Each structure stands twice: as structure tokens, then as C-alpha cells.
Amino acid sequence: xxxxxxxxxxxxxxxxxxxxxxxxxxxxxxxxxxxxxxxxxxxxxxxxxxxxxxxxxxxxxxxxxxxxxxxxxxxxxxxxxxxxxxxxxxxxxxxxxxxxxxxxxxxxxxxxxxxxxxxxxxxxxxxxxxxxxxxxxxxxxxxxxxxxxxxxxxxxxxxxxxxxxxxxxxxxxxxxxxxxxxxxxxxxxxxxxxxxxxxxxxxxxxxxxxxxxxxxxxxxxxxxxxxxxxxxxxxxxxxxxxxxxxxxxxxxxxxxxxxxxxxxxxxxxxxxxxxxxxxxxxxxxxxxxxxxxxxxxxxxxxxxxxxxxxxxxxxxxxxxxxxxxxxxxxxxxxxxxxxxxxxxxxxxxxxxxxxxxxxxxxxxxxxxxxxxxxxxxxxxxxxxxxxxxxxxxxxxxxxxxxxxxxxxxxxxxxxxxxxxxxxxxxxxxxxxxxxxxxxxxxxxxxxxxxxxxxxxxxxxxxxxxxxxxxxxxxxxxxxxxxxxxxxxxxxxxxxxxxxxxxxxxxxxxxxxxxxxxxxxxxxxxxxxxxxxxxxxxxxxxxxxxxxxxx
Amino acid sequence: xxxxxxxxxxxxxxxxxxxxxxxxxxxxxxxxxxxxxxxxxxxxxxxxxxxxxxxxxxxxxxxxxxxxxxxxxxxxxxxxxxxxxxxxxxxxxxxxxxxxxxxxxxxxxxxxxxxxxxxxxxxxxxxxxxxxxxxxxxxxxxxxxxxxxxxxxxxxxxxxxxxxxxxxxxxxxxxxxxxxxxxxxxxxxxxxxxxxxxxxxxxxxxxxxxxxxxxxxxxxxxxxxxxxxxxxxxxxxxxxxxxxxxxxxxxxxxxxxxxxxxxxxxxxxxxxxxxxxxxxxxxxxxxxxxxxxxxxxxxxxxxxxxxxx
Numbered sequence: 001x002x003x004x005x006x007x008x009x010x011x012x013x014x015x016x017x018x019x020x021x022x023x024x025x026x027x028x029x030x031x032x033x034x035x036x037x038x039x040x041x042x043x044x045x046x047x048x049x050x051x052x053x054x055x056x057x058x059x060x061x062x063x064x065x066x067x068x069x070x071x072x073x074x075x076x077x078x079x080x081x082x083x084x085x086x087x088x089x090x091x092x093x094x095x096x097x098x099x100x101x102x103x104x105x106x107x108x109x110x111x112x113x114x115x116x117x118x119x120x121x122x123x124x125x126x127x128x129x130x131x132x133x134x135x136x137x138x139x140x141x142x143x144x145x146x147x148x149x150x151x152x153x154x155x156x157x158x159x160x161x162x163x164x165x166x167x168x169x170x171x172x173x174x175x176x177x178x179x180x181x182x183x184x185x186x187x188x189x190x191x192x193x194x195x196x197x198x199x200x201x202x203x204x205x206x207x208x209x210x211x212x213x214x215x216x217x218x219x220x221x222x223x224x225x226x227x228x229x230x231x232x233x234x235x236x237x238x239x240x241x242x243x244x245x246x247x248x249x250x251x252x253x254x255x256x257x258x259x260x261x262x263x264x265x266x267x268x269x270x271x272x273x274x275x276x277x278x279x280x281x282x283x284x285x286x287x288x289x290x291x292x293x294x295x296x297x298x299x300x301x302x303x304x305x306x307x308x309x310x311x312x313x314x315x316x317x318x319x320x321x322x323x324x325x326x327x328x329x330x331x332x333x334x335x336x337x338x339x340x341x342x343x344x345x346x347x348x349x350x351x352x353x354x355x356x357x358x359x360x361x362x363x364x365x366x367x368x369x370x371x372x373x374x375x376x377x378x379x380x381x382x383x384x385x386x387x388x389x390x391x392x393x394x395x396x397x398x399x400x401x402x403x404x405x406x407x408x409x410x411x412x413x414x415x416x417x418x419x420x421x422x423x424x425x426x427x428x429x430x431x432x433x434x435x436x437x438x439x440x441x442x443x444x445x446x447x448x449x450x451x452x453x454x455x456x457x458x459x460x461x462x463x464x465x466x467x468x469x470x471x472x473x474x475x476x477x478x479x480x481x482x483x484x485x486x487x488x489x490x491x492x493x494x495x496x497x498x499x500x501x502x503x504x505x506x507x508x509x510x511x512x513x514x515x516x517x518x519x520x521x522x523x524x525x526x527x528x529x530x531x532x533x534x535x536x537x538x539x540x541x542x543x544x545x546x547x548x549x550x
Numbered sequence: 551x552x553x554x555x556x557x558x559x560x561x562x563x564x565x566x567x568x569x570x571x572x573x574x575x576x577x578x579x580x581x582x583x584x585x586x587x588x589x590x591x592x593x594x595x596x597x598x599x600x601x602x603x604x605x606x607x608x609x610x611x612x613x614x615x616x617x618x619x620x621x622x623x624x625x626x627x628x629x630x631x632x633x634x635x636x637x638x639x640x641x642x643x644x645x646x647x648x649x650x651x652x653x654x655x656x657x658x659x660x661x662x663x664x665x666x667x668x669x670x671x672x673x674x675x676x677x678x679x680x681x682x683x684x685x686x687x688x689x690x691x692x693x694x695x696x697x698x699x700x701x702x703x704x705x706x707x708x709x710x711x712x713x714x715x716x717x718x719x720x721x722x723x724x725x726x727x728x729x730x731x732x733x734x735x736x737x738x739x740x741x742x743x744x745x746x747x748x749x750x751x752x753x754x755x756x757x758x759x760x761x762x763x764x765x766x767x768x769x770x771x772x773x774x775x776x777x778x779x780x781x782x783x784x785x786x787x788x789x790x791x792x793x794x795x796x797x798x799x800x801x802x803x804x805x806x807x808x809x810x811x812x813x814x815x816x817x818x819x820x821x822x823x824x825x826x827x828x829x830x831x832x833x834x835x836x837x838x839x840x841x842x843x844x845x846x847x848x849x850x851x852x853x854x855x856x857x858x859x
Contacts, residue, residue: 091552091812098782115803116810119779370684371803423682423709 014183021046021185022208032161032204033193034211039069042209043078046185050080051148053102054141054179057085057093058170058338059109059377060222060310063153065189065213067092070151075100082106084145086134086171086338087377088113090218097126106145107375108132114372121373121441131375131447135346138171138339141178150179150186153217156197157190161204164197167311167319167334168219172202174339180206191216198331221313221544223289225263228529228549233461236510236520237416238264241353242273243513244464245414245457246282250394253285255345255382257354261416263293265353267525270300287345287382290315290326290334292543296526296536298325307344308336309378314547318540338378345382350395351412352382356449357421358432361477361489363452363467365415366434373441376449383450385411399456399468410468413450414457419485426487428480458483462490463509470506479506551856552630554813555622555645556829557615559636559799560740562822563607565598567614571820572846576624580617580651584609587652588659604742605662608637612658615641615819616651618841622817627853631780631811633773633804635825636704636744637661639791646768648787653763660759661795664752665742673743675703676713676720680733683802686711686723689730693723701746704799707828709733714743749796757792771811778803780811801825802832809833815856817841817849 010016025045028038047053055070056063071092081102085093088110096102097120106129110117120126132140141147152172154163165172179186187209188202242265245251256262269283279302286306288294292315297303306326311319311334320332327335345352356365368374389396389411396409417427438446456468462483470476478497484490501507510517527533530547564570571577584592592613600606615638623645634642640654649657678686683705690702690713700719704712713720717737724735743749765784772781775794778801781787805828808816816838818826823840830838837856841849 091810094810098780113810115806119807123779425682 018183018185025209029209031159032207032210033159034187034209036065036211036214039066039211040072043069044073046187047073047078047081047149049078050082052082052084052145054084054147054150054175055093056150056152056171056175057087057089058168058310059087060219061153061168061170062090062218063151063189064090064218065211065215066151066153066187070101071095071099073101079103082129084137084141084147086137088117094120094126103127104129106130106132106137106140108134108137109375109377111374114374118371118373118441128441128443131373131443133376133380134338134378135342135381138174138342141174146182147175147179147184150175150184152176152186152188154188154190154202156192156194157188157210158194158197158204161188161207161210162197162200163188163190163202163204163207163210164199165201166198167316167336169201169336170310170338173337176202176206187211189213189217198333199329201329201335219313221547223258223291223312224314224530224543224547225258225260225291225293226530226547227263227267227293227525227527227533230260230264230267230522230525232520232522233418234261234264235268235522235524236515236517237261237418237459237461238268239272239515239520240464240510240513241265241414241416241459242268242278243276243515244508245351245412245459247276247278249350249398249412251282251351251412252393252395253287253349254283254351254353255287255349256291257352257379258289258291259355261355262353263291264525266291266293266297267527269297269302270526271524273302274300285349287341287349290319292530292533292541293527295533295541298322299536300526307341308334309338309341310336313544314542317542318537321540342378342381345378346384347386347389349382350393351414353414353416354379354383354450355416357427358429358434359415359417359427359458360429360432360452361480361492362473363415363455363458363476363480364432364448364450365452365455366432366447366449368432368434368437368447368449370433370437373437373447375447379449383413384454385413401469410456411454412456413454414459415450415455416459419460419462419487419490428484428487428489430488460485463507463512466506466508469504475506482507551814552812553627553815553817553853553856554808555619555629555632555642556816556818556825557619557632557634557638557641557645558611558818558822558825559634559638560604560607560611560744561738562824563601563610564821565601566596567610567821568593568596570842571614571617572621574621574846576621577617580613580620583651584613584655587655604666605659608658608662609655611637611821612641612654614821616644616654618819618846619645621846622849622853625850625853627817627850627857629770629817631771631773631808631813632768633808634775635801636775636794636799639772639775639794641819642772643768643787643791646770646772648765648768648772648784649763657756657759657763661752661756664755665744665749665795668749668752669741669743671741672717673715673741673748674717674720675738675740675743676724676736677710677738678713678724678727678732678735679710681709681727681730683708683711685730686727689726690723693719693726695719698722699748701743701748702798703743703745704801705803706799706801707831708802710828712738714746715748744795745797745799747796753792753796756795760788760792763788773804773808775799775801775804778807780807801828805829805832809836815839815852817853
């Protein structure tokens with residue numbers, strides 16, 4: 001029997017609410033096209049107080065026109081917004097909190113605004129939701145942070161709302177999917193309106209309004225490292241990593257964090273890697289942004305495939321000319337997708353290698369420093385062992401340390417650090433600044449980037465610690481301190497144990513790997529300058545002005 | 551594209567600093583206006599002899615900085631934010647429209663008088679470079695004693711801190727800092743222990759003085775000395791100008807904040823290049839230029855290019 005007391009309820013409240021708003025705003029628009037000068041008015045009608053708003057601030061691409069418009073709405077009309085952003089990267093992203101438009105934020109990364117985030121949190125001007133990894137934040141867009149409004153950026157659009165997002169597609173499909181299919185309102189800023197798109201990255205039926213921005217969206221080159229700044233010491237560490245990790249464990253698929261250490265590895269593959277006869281045996285498949293420093297390895301046939309989180313300024317032509325390696329559209333240009341590439345980098349690759357500013361004796365690491373709340377973006381997704389993994393690869397299986405019938409493999413999680421940072425600050429410390437920062441900011445957990453129990457290898461200029469092989473916490477600490485140099489952690493090392501650790505394979509010094517320290521020279525790099533990378537690319541790589549020195 | 555105007559504090563003064571400003575109608579007019587309020591010819595204040603007095607120093611800095619910034623404004627170079635170090639904060643408040651120039655002149659004169667009278671002898675300031683801020687703060691806190699008080703005064707850079715207090719206390723910290731590996735640690739030729747609790751009395755008298763002045767909300771945010779926050783209300787600026795004399799100047803943090811607020815060109819008002827050097831070291835990706843060094847013309851050209859960006 002149906003309970004007769006049950007009142008008839010509406011099952012379309014959010015759809016009805018959206019329809020009403022769209023109708024109201026459509027008088028400002030022609031079809032789906034809103035004029036730029038009406039945008040403040042439009043946002044005031046489309047966004048309600050307390051709405052969950054995703055503003056596209058990606059690692060690279062920024063919906064900079066829409067973020068600017070959002071700062072101009074009347075806080076009497078639009079307020080208490082709950083912002084959801086991958087990356088807090090522009091001043092306006094926080095100005096909206098100062099102006100009383102937004103109230104709460106959930107995010108993944110705030111490197112460019114980390115001091116201001118910390119200050120505003122302390123001043124009570126911003127309520128912190130949580131700091132996420134990219135995948136967690138994307139996941140929550142479909143669970144408990146479903147957006148009411150999405151403000152996104154694309155390269156081109158047409159009158160029907162179809163969008164071309166090109167090389168820097170990044171977060172766009174994920175954000176739009178979460179909003180469009182749950183009656184959220186989706187507004188796209190485009191650099192230009194065209195009759196025919198090179199390809200359709202987002203179908204028009206998912207988009208409510210399109211506005212042509214006064215300026216192209218902001219995009220910064222973040223993944224370009226000039227080989228000129230790679231040091232001999234970094235060459236040494238890169239040689240150790242190739243020999244002692246990639247070759248030893250037969251690493252075929254991987255992700256590199258961005259930095260000079262990893263750039264050195266990329267530039268040693270066609271030279272040092274080749275001399276070891278490793279071509280075709282390691283580093284074949286990548287989840288990686290289009291790093292210019294990988295060009296020599298691609299050109300010499302090392303790389304079979306690369307799936308990208310985002311694009312990189314200057315790499316457009318080169319990528320378009322190498323569709324056998326990169327994921328490209330029918331138009332030829334790169335298709336990136338951060339959510340997909342993060343999933344790939346978390347579950348489908350053998351190894352992650354990155355760097356850090358601080359590490360404690362248990363191998364926990366963080367780049368958080370005093371007075372700054374930055375988050376980590378994607379590193380924790382890739383820098384951990386996804387314990388649900390089932391498929392095997394030689395490297396994954398090689399991490400097994402017991403003969404148990406149920407023993408499983410492990411993701412290789414590698415940290416590459418010099419024992420001291422610039423300014424003579426030790427990397428290996430008793431207690432990370434992150435612990436203090438977490439306490440002071442009242443975070444539920446300390447902002448650790450990579451947990452020690454996920455870490456399998458640490459490479460320093462002293463040697464490699466094979467942490468995954470240790471039987472006990474004590475042995476693990478000894479192995480780590482053996483490569484920690486003269487830092488506070490390194491000084492705790494009992495040198496009497498070094499030989500035993502080396503015999504047991506827990507620690508390897510360069511000589512144990514057949515590497516002569518004096519041979520570690522910059523001259524081994526396949527390209528020693530940006531100019532030489534351009535040569536390798538046969539002129540297809542077009543570096544941004546700030547990297548041109550010739 | 552955002553420009554930040556920087557206004558230096560004491561220590562940047564040089565003899566002849568007002569005479570060295572370019573011959574420009576706005577500058578002549580600023581000198582005349584200041585002269586009228588102060589009842590003297592400001593061009594008599596910048597001799598080596600006169601600059602022995604902190605009163606002349608602070609007035610010269612205020613006049614020089616306001617005059618130069620007004621030229622930039624008139625030439626069409628408009629800042630998005632302003633930050634002044636110590637007494638420089640008064641010039642910043644004037645240029646941001648929070649207080650008027652005549653009030654700034656009389657308040658700064660009073661501020662300098664109060665400072666000069668506060669501690670006739672035995673007190674001063676020192677500087678430590680090449681040692682991390684945290685470490686210097688720890689050394690200073692440990693070295694503190696009631697009869698030889700010593701405090702951190704200016705947190706200028708990650709590795710540059712000035713100290714204020716009893717000279718013996720300062721010398722003790724300088725010695726400790728050297729032992730810890732500081733690059734430089736020495737006493738400054740300054741007799742007033744600025745930016746520490748010892749000036750609490752001065753701060754209170756200055757607050758009473760500032761109460762007589764009308765403050766308006768600034769047209770651009772001014773960076774606070776005492777909290778390194780962007781101040782957008784006239785009342786907050788009034789309060790900061792009063793309290794900061796007895797608190798450490800958080801300059802390094804303010805510099806970092808300006809970058810996060812979008813500053814991509816720092817223009818330092820004359821005299822000197824102290825703040826330009828600090829900014830270049832703290833945020834190398836942001837262009838910094840000292841008007842004293844590069845001249846007004848370059849500043850105008852560069853400023854316009856960044857505005858049009």
C-alpha cells in the first residue's frame with residue numbers, strides 16, 4: 001500500500017531552477033552567445049548565494065576572463081559561494097574572498113598563492129574545505145561536491161556551444177561532465193568564435209553559454225627546464241637512477257615529476273642509456289606533460305607513447321608532427337586530459353619519480369614550508385602504491401620481497417634529492433615543517449606529499465636506498481640515513497652497518513652500480529641547452545621567449 | 551599586469567637626495583607644498599650635516615618619495631598597490647589616497663621627534679645576514695634579558711634580519727650569529743631602537759597624533775608593516791602606521807604577498823635601491839627597478855609598457 005500521507009514531491013527542482021535562470025539570462029544572449037560586456041549582469045542572475053562553483057583554474061590553463069568577471073559581481077547579490085578549484089593560481093581566485101563573494105574553498109594546488117591562502121585562512125577570510133589530490137577532487141565533483149555552476153575556458157567555440165579545447169584540454173571535460181549532467185550551469189569563455197571547429201572536444205549540448213573573452217586565457221609554460229642549469233651532480237644522480245632503478249627493475253612505463261633531476265634522466269637516455277644497451281627495454285610508455293627535454297629520447301626512438309595531463313607552450317607543432325607518440329585529434333593537435341592521465345599515472349605505470357624539499361627519517365616527504373599552504377596536485381596520486389592494482393608487469397612483480405603465494409607487486413615510488421637544498425638547508429630532517437604548518441592551520445592531517453610507507457627508493461648524490469627491501473622500521477631508517485649525507489638524519493647513521501646494508505642490497509653507492517663519479521659530467525647530456533633541443537626537434541619546438549637566449 | 555610602488559625607509563637616505571631629483575614641475579610643486587607646511591625650505595634638509603638628525607632624514611624620505619611617485623602618476627604610470635618600509639609607509643598612504651600630504655608631513659615630523667627623544671643613549675640596531683630568519687629569531691629570543699633587551703626589528707629577507715634594543719644585547723646576538731655561520735653581523739649607525747616593544751610609548755603618542763588626521767579608504771591596497779596584509783580600509787592604515795613603530799616590519803612576507811596579488815613590476819621611489827635588491831632576491835621572476843639608479847625616464851617607459859602589457 002502506498003502511504004497516503006506522502007505528499008507529492010517534485011523530482012525536478014534543480015532542473016526547474018536552472019531552466020528559470022537560463023530563460024532569464026537568454027534575453028541578454030543571442031542563441032548561446034553572451035556579450036562580454038553583459039557578463040557581470042549574467043553571472044549575477046545565474047549564480048545564487050551559496051552555490052558550489054567550479055572555476056577552471058587548472059595546473060596550466062586559467063579561465064582568466066571569467067575569474068575577472070566574477071570579482072566584479074555585486075556581493076549583495078552573489079555571496080557565500082563555495083569554490084571548487086584544481087589550482088588557486090590567480091590573484092582574482094582569492095580576491096573574491098576578500099570582496100565577500102566567496103566563502104569556502106576546496107582545492108588541490110595553490111603553489112602560486114600559497115602565502116595568501118595561509119594568511120586568509122588565519123584571518124578567517126576563507127573557510128577551508130579540504131586539500132585534495134587531483135583525482136580526489138575530480139571524484140568529489142560526482143559525489144558530494146556536484147557543481148551548481150562551472151566556469152570554464154576553451155580555445156574556440158561555435159554558435160551551438162561546441163568547444164575546441166585543443167592541447168590544453170586538461171580539466172575541462174571532467175568539470176563539464178559533472179555540471180552538465182546534474183543540471184549545473186556551464187559557461188565557457190573562448191578565445192574566438194568560429195564557423196567550423198578543428199575538432200569538437202566538448203559537444204554543444206553540454207554547454208549553456210559561450211562568451212568571447214577580451215584576451216586569450218592565461219597559460220604559463222611550467223614544464224620547460226633549460227638543460228643549461230643541470231649540474232654534474234644531477235647527472236650523477238640520473239645515472240644512478242637509470243642503472244640502479246630503471247635497468248635493475250626493468251621499468252617500462254612511468255611518470256616523471258618536473259625538475260632538473262628528471263630532466264637529466266630524460267637527456268641521458270639517448271647517450272648513457274644507449275651505452276648500456278637499454279633502448280627498447282626501459283622507459284617506453286609515459287604519462288607525462290610534453291616535456292621539451294624528452295625530445296632527444298623521442299627522436300632517437302626510445303619512446304613509444306606519451307599521454308599528457310596538459311600541454312606545454314611551444315610544443316604544439318612538435319607534438320602535432322609526432323602522432324605515433326602523442327595522443328592527437330583528427331586536426332593533428334594534442335588532446336590532453338588531466339583526469340585520464342592521472343588515472344593512468346596512478347594505476348597503469350610502473351614507476352613515479354619526483355623530488356621534495358624535506359624528508360623525515362621514515363621517508364615521509366613534503367614541499368610545504370612555513371607560512372604557506374600549497375597542496376600537491378598530482379604527485380600524491382602517482383607517488384603512491386595503488387593497492388587495488390591487479391595487472392602485473394616485470395617491474396611491479398620485482399618489488400615482491402616474499403615467496404608467499406599471495407604476495408603481490410608494488411608501484412615503484414622514487415624520490416630523487418640532493419641532501420642539501422639551496423641555501424644550505426638539509427633535506428633530511430627530524431621533523432618536517434609540514435607537521436607544524438598542519439597544526440597551525442588546524443588541518444585534519446599534516447600536509448604530507450608522499451608517505452614513507454609508499455616510498456620504495458631514495459636516490460641522493462651519496463647513493464640509493466632500496467627501502468622496499470627492508471625487513472624492519474629500524475633497517476629502513478638505517479638504509480635512508482646511509483644516503484642522507486651530513487644532514488641531521490645522515491649523521492645518525494651507524495657507519496659500522498654500511499657494509500652489511502650494501503651486502504644485503506639495501507644500499508648501493510655509485511661504485512656498486514659500476515658508475516665512476518668522475519664520469520658524471522654535463523657533457524653526457526644529449527642536449528645541453530634549449531637551442532640544442534630545438535635542433536633535435538628539427539625546428540618544430542618553438543620555445544617561449546623567456547627560454548630563448550640566442 | 552600590476553605595478554607595485556615601493557617606498558624605502560630610514561637607511562636609504564644620502565646627502566643631496568632632494569637635489570638629485572629631476573627638475574620637474576611636479577617635484578618643484580611638492581617641495582613648495584612641503585616647505586609651506588613645515589615652514590622651511592626643504593632643500594636645506596638634505597645636507598650631510600642635517601641628515602645626522604632623524605627628523606631631517608624622515609622628512610627628506612617622505613618628500614622625495616611622494617614627489618617622485620607623483621611624477622609617475624602624472625606621466626600615466628599607475629600602481630595597483632603600494633608598500634612602504636617603516637617611515638616609507640606614510641608616503642605609500644599619501645600616494646594611495648588614504649591620508650593627505652600635509653598631514654603626513656606633520657605626523658612624520660612628530661614621529662621623528664618622538665623617536666629621537668625616546669632613547670638618548672645605549673640603544674640602537676644591528677643587522678644579521680646570511681642566516682635563516684627562523685634561526686635569528688630563535689637566537690634573539692634566547693638571548694633576551696630584562697636588563698639588556700633585544701628584539702627582531704625588520705624581517706627584510708629570508709636571510710636578513712635587523713635587531714633593535716640595548717646595544718649590549720644586540721652585540722651578544724651578533725656574536726652568536728657569527729658563531730652560527732652568519733655572513734655578516736654588525737651594529738648599524740642608528741641610535742633609536744625602532745620596531746620593537748621599547749617604542750610602545752612612542753607608538754601610543756603617535757596613535758594619538760594620527761587620531762587627529764582624516765583617513766580615507768585608499769584607492770589601491772597598502773601593505774601593512776606589522777602584519778604583511780593588504781590593507782584596504784583607511785582605519786586599518788591609520789592603525790598600522792601607529793602600531794608598526796613598536797612591532798617588527800614583516801617586509802619579506804609583504805614582498806611575497808605582492809607577487810601573489812599579481813605584482814609584476816616593482817618601482818622603488820628614490821633614494822636608493824635597498825627594496826629593489828630585496829625584491830629581486832625574494833621574487834626573481836618579478837622585474838624590479840630603482841628610480842635612483844635607472845632614472846625617472848626608464849621608470850616611466852617601463853611602467854607604461856607594463857600597464858599596456
